[in-house]
Amino acid sequence: MADVSISRRALLASAAxxxxxxxxxxxxxxxxxxxxxxxxVPPDPTKVPxxxxxxxxxxxxxxxxxxxxxxxxxxxxxxxxxxxxGIVTPADLHFERHHAGVPAIDPGRYKxxxxxxxxxxxxxxxxxxxxxxSVSHLYFLECSGNGGSSYRNIRPDLTPQLIDGLTSTSExxxxxxxxxxxxxxxxxxxxWLLAEGADAAVMARSIPMDKAAEDALIAYGQxxxxxxxxxxxxxxxxxxxxxGNANVKWIRRIEIADRPFMTREETSKYTDxxxxxxxxxxxxxxxxxxxxxxxxxPVILPExxxxxxxxxxxxGRGRISRVDVSTDxxxxxTPAELQSPVLPKCxxxxxxxxxxxxxxxxxxxxxxxxxxxxxxxxxxxRSARGLGTSYHFNHIRAWRVRGDGTVMFGLxx
Amino acid sequence: MRVAVVLLALALAxxxxxxxxxxxxxxDAPARFGFGRAATAEEIAAWNIDVMPDGAGLPPGSGTxxxxxxxxxxxxxxxxxxxxxxxxxxxxxxxxxxSGFPFGRDPRFVKTLGNYWPYATTLYDYVNRAMPxxxxxxxxxxxxxxxxxxxxxxxxxxxxTAVMNAQTLPRVVMPAHDRFVIDNRRGGPEVR
Numbered sequence: 001m002a003d004v005s006i007s008r009r010a011l012l013a014s015a016a017x018x019x020x021x022x023x024x025x026x027x028x029x030x031x032x033x034x035x036x037x038x039x040x041v042p043p044d045p046t047k048v049p050x051x052x053x054x055x056x057x058x059x060x061x062x063x064x065x066x067x068x069x070x071x072x073x074x075x076x077x078x079x080x081x082x083x084x085x086g087i088v089t090p091a092d093l094h095f096e097r098h099h100a101g102v103p104a105i106d107p108g109r110y111k112x113x114x115x116x117x118x119x120x121x122x123x124x125x126x127x128x129x130x131x132x133x134s135v136s137h138l139y140f141l142e143c144s145g146n147g148g149s150s151y152r153n154i155r156p157d158l159t160p161q162l163i164d165g166l167t168s169t170s171e172x173x174x175x176x177x178x179x180x181x182x183x184x185x186x187x188x189x190x191x192w193l194l195a196e197g198a199d200a201a202v203m204a205r206s207i208p209m210d211k212a213a214e215d216a217l218i219a220y221g222q223x224x225x226x227x228x229x230x231x232x233x234x235x236x237x238x239x240x241x242x243x244g245n246a247n248v249k250w251i252r253r254i255e256i257a258d259r260p261f262m263t264r265e266e267t268s269k270y271t272d273x274x275x276x277x278x279x280x281x282x283x284x285x286x287x288x289x290x291x292x293x294x295x296x297x298p299v300i301l302p303e304x305x306x307x308x309x310x311x312x313x314x315x316g317r318g319r320i321s322r323v324d325v326s327t328d329x330x331x332x333x334t335p336a337e338l339q340s341p342v343l344p345k346c347x348x349x350x351x352x353x354x355x356x357x358x359x360x361x362x363x364x365x366x367x368x369x370x371x372x373x374x375x376x377x378x379x380x381x382r383s384a385r386g387l388g389t390s391y392h393f394n395h396i397r398a399w400r401v402r403g404d405g406t407v408m409f410g411l412x413x
Numbered sequence: 414m415r416v417a418v419v420l421l422a423l424a425l426a427x428x429x430x431x432x433x434x435x436x437x438x439x440x441d442a443p444a445r446f447g448f449g450r451a452a453t454a455e456e457i458a459a460w461n462i463d464v465m466p467d468g469a470g471l472p473p474g475s476g477t478x479x480x481x482x483x484x485x486x487x488x489x490x491x492x493x494x495x496x497x498x499x500x501x502x503x504x505x506x507x508x509x510x511x512s513g514f515p516f517g518r519d520p521r522f523v524k525t526l527g528n529y530w531p532y533a534t535t536l537y538d539y540v541n542r543a544m545p546x547x548x549x550x551x552x553x554x555x556x557x558x559x560x561x562x563x564x565x566x567x568x569x570x571x572x573x574t575a576v577m578n579a580q581t582l583p584r585v586v587m588p589a590h591d592r593f594v595i596d597n598r599r600g601g602p603e604v605r
Contacts (some may be wrong), residue, residue, distance in 0.1 A: 074546075100543065113452055113460055121452040128448040133439055152520060178436030183445055194463055200549045202542040204463060213436045253460050262466050264539040268530045271593065273516035279529075279589075283596040317600040371600030384604050386517030 073101035078165025119185030144243035147393030173221030241316030286316030468583030474554030481563025527568030
C-alpha cells in the first residue's frame with residue numbers, strides 16, 4: 001500500500017504497452033503486442049462490409065495506450081506521454097492523483113457551498129453552475145511531484161511516462177470563479193479562499209483570492225464531455241498553471257477568509273525544503289519544462305538517418321516562447337519548431353528534424369517561457385533547491401542514444 | 414466620434430487581453446444573475462470543519478496523551494506503527510535531527526510531525542477530516558483531541574498530562590514553526 005516506488009512489473013508493462021501501441025518499427029525488430037487483439041482482420045478490408053455504427057466509439061484494438069497506476073487509492077497513475085500526439089490528453093488517459101480514492105457523486109445531489117467573508121452565503125447545484133456564462137480553455141494540469149523519479153536516483157530504464165506522466169492537457173469548460181464571487185459578494189479584506197473536496201480525505205487547500213480574479217474556474221467539462229470521475233466529476237477547481245494538488249477535485253465548499261488555513265497539504269506536504277534550512281510554501285506556479293517523448297526509452301532506432309525529435313513543453317507562468325534542442329549533449333542548441341497554437345499554461349508540441357549519424361550522443365530539450373525563465377539544468381536545480389527537496393522537478397531531461405540505436409534516460413552531457 | 418474611437422479601443426484592448434476570460438465580468442452581464450440559493454446556517458455548520466492556526470474552528474472537547482494511547486493503538490497503529498515510527502504509512506513521530514532543518518540538503522531525513530509540521534492545529538484539522546483511512550470523519554472531537562495530545566507527547570512537544578482543547582492547542586508551538594517561507598519564485602531568468 002505504501003509502496004510508491006515504481007515496480008519492475010509496472011515498468012515492464014509500460015515497455016510492453018509502448019512497444020505494442022507505438023510504431024513497431026521503432027523498436028527495430030518485429031515484436032508482437034503483449035496482448036494480441038482479438039479482432040478478426042480480413043485479408044482485404046475492401047472486399048467485406050465493415051463494422052456497423054455504434055453508440056460509443058472504441059480505440060482500434062491495435063492501440064493499447066495505458067496509464068500506469070502507482071499505489072492504489074492513495075497513489076497516482078501516469079499518462080503515457082510517449083503514445084500521445086499533439087497536445088491534448090484523451091480524458092481516459094489523463095493522469096490521476098488521489099488522496100483517498102475516487103468518490104462516487106450523484107450530480108443531482110451535488111452542491112457547492114460558498115461562505116465565509118461573503119455578503120450572501122450561497123449553495124449552487126450543478127444546474128445553477130451551468131447557467132452562468134461559461135468559458136472553455138486548453139490548460140495543462142501537472143502534479144507538483146512530477147519528474148521526481150528523474151531527480152535523485154536516476155535510472156536509465158525510465159520512459160517519458162514514468163518520468164513526467166503526471167502532466168496532461170485538456171480543454172476545460174466551466175464558470176470563472178470570479179463570476180461566482182461577484183454573485184455572492186466578497187467582503188473587503190478577503191485574501192484567501194479554502195477549496196475543499198468531497199472525497200474521503202476532504203482534501204483542502206488555501207488559494208490566494210488574486211488567482212480567482214485572474215483565471216480560476218469551476219470546471220465541469222473536459223475535452224467536450226463531462227469531467228471524468230478521476231478528474232473531479234461533477235465539478236472541480238481549475239487553477240491554470242498551478243500545481244495539481246491545489247486544483248481541488250469534487251469541490252464542495254469554498255470558504256473565504258483574510259488569512260490562509262494552513263491545511264496539511266500546504267504545510268507538511270506540497271512545501272519545498274531548501275538548502276538554506278527553510279521550506280517554501282504556497283509554491284503554486286509550475287515553472288517551465290520540456291521533455292522529448294520521441295525518441296525515448298524503450299525505443300530502438302533501427303538505422304542511421306532522418307528522425308523527427310518530438311516532445312512537449314509547458315509553463316505555468318504563460319506561453320512557451322521557445323524550445324531549444326541539442327543533439328550533441330548540449331554543445332550546440334537549435335530552436336525547435338513550435339506547433340501552433342502556442343497557448344498560455346498549456347502543453348506545446350515541439351518538433352525538430354535530426355539526422356542520426358549512428359554515433360553515440362545525448363538528446364536534450366530546453367524550454368523558455370514568456371517571462372524569460374529558462375528550464376534549468378539538473379545541476380542548477382539541485383544547487384537552488386537541494387538534493388532533498390520534494391516537488392517542482394523541472395530540470396532538463398536527457399536521452400542517451402547509443403551506437404546500437406538504443407535510447408536510455410540519462411544525465412546531461 | 415471620439416467616444417466611439419475610445420470605446421472601440423477599449424473593446425479591442427479587452428479582446429486582446431482576453432479580458433472576460435481573466436475573471437472580469439462580461440460587459441453585458443448583470444451585477445448578479447440570482448442563480449443558486451441562500452445557504453442555511455445548518456448547511457454551513459455541517460460542512461465547515463476547517464481549523465485555523467489561531468484556533469478558529471476548534472470545537473469544544475479535550476483530551477490528554479494518556480487518553481489518546483488506547484485510541485491510537487486501536488485506530489492508528491496498524492498504518493503508522495506501534496510507536497508512530499514503524500509505518501507502513503507516514504511516519505508521525507521523530508525529532509531528528511535535534512537541531513537544524515536539513516530536509517532540502519539531505520533526502521535521508523524523514524519528515525514527521527515533530528520535525529516538519531509548522532502548526533499543531535493542522536494536526537487536529539487533518540485527523541478530523543481524513544483519518545482513520547478506513548473510516549474517515551468518524552472520530553468525535555474528544556477522540557481527536559486525545560490523539561492530537563498523544564502524538565504531540567510522543568514527539569516531545571507537550572507533556573503526558575497536558576490537556577489539549579480549543580484554548581491550549583493553538584498555543585502549542587511546533588519545532589518547525591519558524592522554518593516556512595512564502596514562495597519567492599517570480600519567473601524571469603533566475604532559477605530559485
